[in-house]
Amino acid sequence: MKNNAKALVLFSGGLDSILVARMLGEQGIEVELINFFTIFFGPEVARQSAKEMGLPLREVDMSEDFLAILKKPKHGWGAGLNPCIDCHSLMLKKAGQIMRDEGFDVVATGEVLGERPMSQNRQSLNIVEKDAGVEGYLLRPLSAKLLEPTLAEKEGLIDREKMLDISGRRRERQISLAKEFGIKNYPSPGGGCALTQKGFAARLLELKKNKPNFSVHDAKLSIIGRHFFHPEQPISGSLPQVGPEEVEGGRGVEDNYWLILGRDKEENEFLKSQVKEGEVFIIPVNFSGPEALIRGEKISAEIIERAKDLIVEFSSKAKKLKREELIFDIIKK
Numbered sequence: 261m262k263n264n265a266k267a268l269v270l271f272s273g274g275l276d277s278i279l280v281a282r283m284l285g286e287q288g289i290e291v292e293l294i295n296f297f298t299i300f301f302g303p304e305v306a307r308q309s310a311k312e313m314g315l316p317l318r319e320v321d322m323s324e325d326f327l328a329i330l331k332k333p334k335h336g337w338g339a340g341l342n343p344c345i346d347c348h349s350l351m352l353k354k355a356g357q358i359m360r361d362e363g364f365d366v367v368a369t370g371e372v373l374g375e376r377p378m379s380q381n382r383q384s385l386n387i388v389e390k391d392a393g394v395e396g397y398l399l400r401p402l403s404a405k406l407l408e409p410t411l412a413e414k415e416g417l418i419d420r421e422k423m424l425d426i427s428g429r430r431r432e433r434q435i436s437l438a439k440e441f442g443i444k445n446y447p448s449p450g451g452g453c454a455l456t457q458k459g460f461a462a463r464l465l466e467l468k469k470n471k472p473n474f475s476v477h478d479a480k481l482s483i484i485g486r487h488f489f490h491p492e493q494p495i496s497g498s499l500p501q502v503g504p505e506e507v508e509g510g511r512g513v514e515d516n517y518w519l520i521l522g523r524d525k526e527e528n529e530f531l532k533s534q535v536k537e538g539e540v541f542i543i544p545v546n547f548s549g550p551e552a553l554i555r556g557e558k559i560s561a562e563i564i565e566r567a568k569d570l571i572v573e574f575s576s577k578a579k580k581l582k583r584e585e586l587i588f589d590i591i592k593k
Contacts, residue, residue, distance in 0.1 A: 265417035266290045267399070268355055268364045271317065273309035275434055275446040276370030280401045281313065282441050284368060287419055291315065294358070296351040298323040299480045301453040312445055323476045325350060330455075331468070335387065340461035342453055344376070345384055352392035359397060365412045366399040372434075373403040373427040402426045402434070454483065463487065470518070481534060486521040486550070488570065517556035517563050521570060537593045542567050545587040549575025564590065 267284050271277045271293035285291050293315050295306040303319045310317035329350060333343030355367045371380050385407070389398045396411045404413070404423030413420040426433050431449065438446065454460045460483065467474050467482045470489040474482075522528035528543075528551040535541045540554040542564065552567040568588055572578040578586060 264290075265366070265412060266292070266364045267366050267368045267418075268359050268362075269293050270351060270355060270367065270369045271295050271306050271310065272370065273306035273447060274370065274449060275431070275438060275443075276372060276375075276402060277306075278309055278313065278370075278443060278446055279434060279437055279441070280368050280370045281315065282443070283401050283422070283424075284418075287422060289418065292318065292364070294318040294320065294355060296320050296322050296354060298326045299476060299483070300326075300455050305447055309446065320354065322350060322354060325354075327474075327476055327479065331472075334391075335384075338456065340456045340458060341464050342455040342461075345388060346391075349388045349391040352388060352394055352398065356392055356394040356397065359394075365417050366397055366410055367394055368399040368401060370402060371400045373400075373406050375427075375429055477534070477536075481520060481531075481553075484520075484527045484530060485523060486570075486574070488519040488521075490517050517554060517559065519563075519567055519570065520553045520555075521550040521574060522552075523550065535591065535593055539593055540564060540567075541591040541593075542571065543589040543591070544571055544575065544578065545589050547575060547577040547581060547586065549578055 265287075267289050269277065269281050269284065269291055271281065272295065281291050281293060293306070293310050295303045295317055297303045297306075297319065298321070303317070307317060307319070326347065329343055329346040330341070333346040335343070335345040338344050352367060352369075358364070359367050371385065373382060373385065374380060385400070389395055392398070399410045399412065399418065400407060401423050403426055404410075404420065405425035406427060409420055410418070412418045413423075424433070424437075438444075455464070463482050464479065466487070466489070467478060471478060520531060522531050531551060531553045532541055532543075535553060538557075538559075540559050542552040542554070544551070549571050552571055554563060554567055556563065568586070571588070572583075572586065
């Protein structure tokens with residue numbers, strides 16, 4: 261077997277991807293780790309695991325491209341608002357392009373056949389490989405013996421006999437292999453993507469309802485705080501009764517606003533850092549409470565007063581003062 265193969269490993273930092281990197285490295289294969297992230301799932305876990313392994317990690321922000329598939333995924337959503345199949349196809353498509361441009365022999369992942377019922381059944385694995393345009397170049401070492409061999413295996417660049425035949429959701433074999441490699445520190449499985457969380461999915465659905473063409477910046481803001489759209493209804497999991505087309509057709513642009521209240525000091529500071537031109541930020545001066553970001557095409561005095569009312573409503577300190585005693589700092593950009 262030749263030992264000058266190069267593998268680009270999709271690296272989440274979880275046990276499966278750690279094992280793949282180690283398995284390929286043990287064969288003398290040159291391994292490079294790559295992590296694709298969005299505003300909904302970050303590179304922090306991958307960054308820490310790569311550091312512990314002593315391997316460099318390439319980080320690629322795919323938020324803009326991901327947003328397009330999030331709005332209308334070809335293969336639908338999971339239990340939350342997670343388009344897992346389309347998301348993984350996007351990662352592999354980008355990885356495949358890097359593979360071709362930079363002379364890698366394979367793209368490798370930590371996927372296990374049957375580990376996830378929606379995105380890792382045999383049909384889904386085949387769909388992802390085809391949609392990403394990496395047929396013959398996608399190696400899944402943990403389940404490789406249960407799948408068709410890659411070109412690199414056929415050509416002797418990778419020893420197929422050293423690949424595994426793991427399937428299903430049980431993780432005993434991965435844990436056993438980790439012990440063989442002396443791997444002690446690895447994160448628990450599951451989690452990581454905010455879109456799988458029911459509460460957050462409801463927030464994003466409401467944003468999608470009120471602002472169908474939402475941007476990455478909009479989605480980023482939807483992660484935190486209390487949200488009020490026009491018509492006034494806080495994000496709570498249920499969808500608003502009036503859609504954006506009704507708002508545009510029956511009311512002026514001054515009525516079409518999005519108001520966000522911070523829930524703690526950290527959120528207040530984050531919201532303040534996100535204020536853009538044309539937006540308004542309101543800070544309570546002589547009492548502690550939420551700070552408010554107002555976004556809209558035309559922000560009227562009435563909307564600003566509405567924001568002040570909401571700040572008071574969610575501040576126990578404000579209720580101890582008379583209305584005329586409350587002082588606010590209004591920042592307009």
